[in-house]
Amino acid sequence: MTLFDRLILTALPLIPKPVVGRFSRPYIAGETVAQGMAESRRLNGLGCMVTLDILGEDIDSREEARGSRDAYLELLDAIRAAGIDGNVSLKPTALGLKLDVDIAYENIREIVAHAREIGCFVRIDMEDAQTTDNTLAVYRRLRADFDNVGVVLQACLRRTVGDAEALAEMKANVRLCKGIYREPYRLSWRDREIIRRNFTFVLEILLRGGAYVGIATHDEWLVWDAMALVHRLELPRQAYEFQMLLGVTERLRQVIVESGHRMRVYVPFGRDWYAYSSRRLRENPDMAGMIAKDILGLSQDRGRR
Ligand SMILES: Cc1cc2nc3c(=O)[nH]c(=O)nc-3n(C[C@H](O)[C@H](O)[C@H](O)COP(=O)(O)OP(=O)(O)OC[C@H]3O[C@@H](n4cnc5c(N)ncnc54)[C@H](O)[C@@H]3O)c2cc1C
Known part of the structure; x- marks a missing residue:
């Protein structure tokens, strides 16, 4: 895990609940x-x-x-x-x-x-x-x-x-x-x-x-x-x-x-769903990058999710 990944995952509790909800949809x-x-x-x-x-x-x-x-x-x-x-x-x-x-x-x-x-x-x-x-x-x-x-x-x-x-x-x-x-x-x-x-x-x-x-x-x-x-x-x-x-x-x-x-x-x-979703997001190797892109408004997927 890169330093960037670790930073994003440490900041997970600060990430708005709707963003966590959007990314955890496949798990629930x-x-x-x-x-x-x-x-x-x-x-x-x-x-x-x-x-x-x-x-x-x-x-x-x-x-x-x-x-x-x-x-x-x-x-x-x-x-x-x-x-x-x-x-x-x-x-x-x-x-x-x-x-x-x-x-x-x-x-x-x-x-x-x-x-x-x-x-x-x-x-x-x-x-x-x-x-x-x-x-x-x-x-x-x-x-x-x-x-x-x-x-x-x-x-x-x-x-x-x-x-x-x-x-x-x-x-x-x-x-x-x-x-x-x-x-x-x-x-x-x-x-x-x-x-x-x-x-x-x-x-x-x-x-x-x-x-x-x-x-x-x-x-x-x-x-x-x-x-x-x-x-x-x-x-x-x-x-x-x-x-x-x-x-x-x-x-x-x-x-x-x-x-x-x-x-x-x-x-x-x-x-x-929040506690379970946060654990799953922490385990997804691609999640830090996806969340960062989403927050910065760079995700191409955004309109479809
Ligand atoms: C059916 C089931 C029940 C469980 N019940 C419990 C329990 O009662 N108590 C408990 O402490 N833990 C439980 N766990 C969670 C478990 O302990 C692990 O935390 C989890 O399964 C990740 O370990 P892993 O063996 O899959 O290996 P990892 O090395 O974590 O994952 C292997 C690979 O799977 C992929 N992957 C794993 N998680 C994700 C994710 N969220 N998103 C995308 N890709 C991912 C990645 O490619 C990763 O490299 C359960 C897991 C399963 C599958």
Whole structure:
């Protein structure tokens, strides 16, 4: 990343919200359930499963946490009614994790129980490292009663090898990603190459241990490495799936689908799009230049967006 890129990305909080909104449009399905359903139907048509996420995190009250729970219960009904090949992903802090771990557990439990009634699955996303212990604790409590629930591990965290060994033993359903949150050095690997190698190391622990893995990356090198690993282990395609975010590396996504591997696309929607969008913009290698051009009025695309 050049100094210029870094400058623009550091200034992201100062960039007007409408500009952020315009550039993050490809990453978000829209604001309503109907828009989430329409995008999911389109992706199902392209041979991709989906996981729907209602945008929002870090709420302040029990009422808001209950509101998030109710929104997910309605979303599950909408998925069933629309016949979508998909499941849901949720952020535990949106269900109350930072207020009280028991509140989050009860809210997520209701969602997982309703999902089970309709034959659906719930993925508990992983947020910043302050939430890892509580998120895994909620997951373990739920797993004692439910099979239709999974969790996420982040290859950037130094603790993850140990967590992977424990989850593999439970034959858990795990999404493995690099991890998006900026964590203190004592908790997190920083070197991109180490994070990559830790991803492959952890993936092998999970797959050899019999865990079902959602291999969540757009990094072509990791995709190749994962394909080589499942080939070496002679795993059936039902033992894992690839996962990508809406609007990211669609060409690579299609290559994976056409190679016969299962693919799930993360489809976020909702009114609370700003925090998610800012994270995506930070990860887009071309974004700094595009935003700078837009602000300076140089973008040729401007009239069309
Ligand atoms: C399905 C899914 C679920 C996730 N869930 C979580 C979670 O629960 N917790 C968590 O901490 N993180 C989560 N993440 C985010 C993840 O941790 C990474 O931050 C993100 O996927 C980028 O890592 P990467 O492996 O794609 O590698 P990178 O090296 O970041 O990206 C590889 C290449 O992909 C392209 N690319 C990546 N991002 C963008 C973008 N925004 N726009 C355009 N091109 C891009 C670029 O070409 C880049 O070189 C999830 C990711 C996915 C795919």
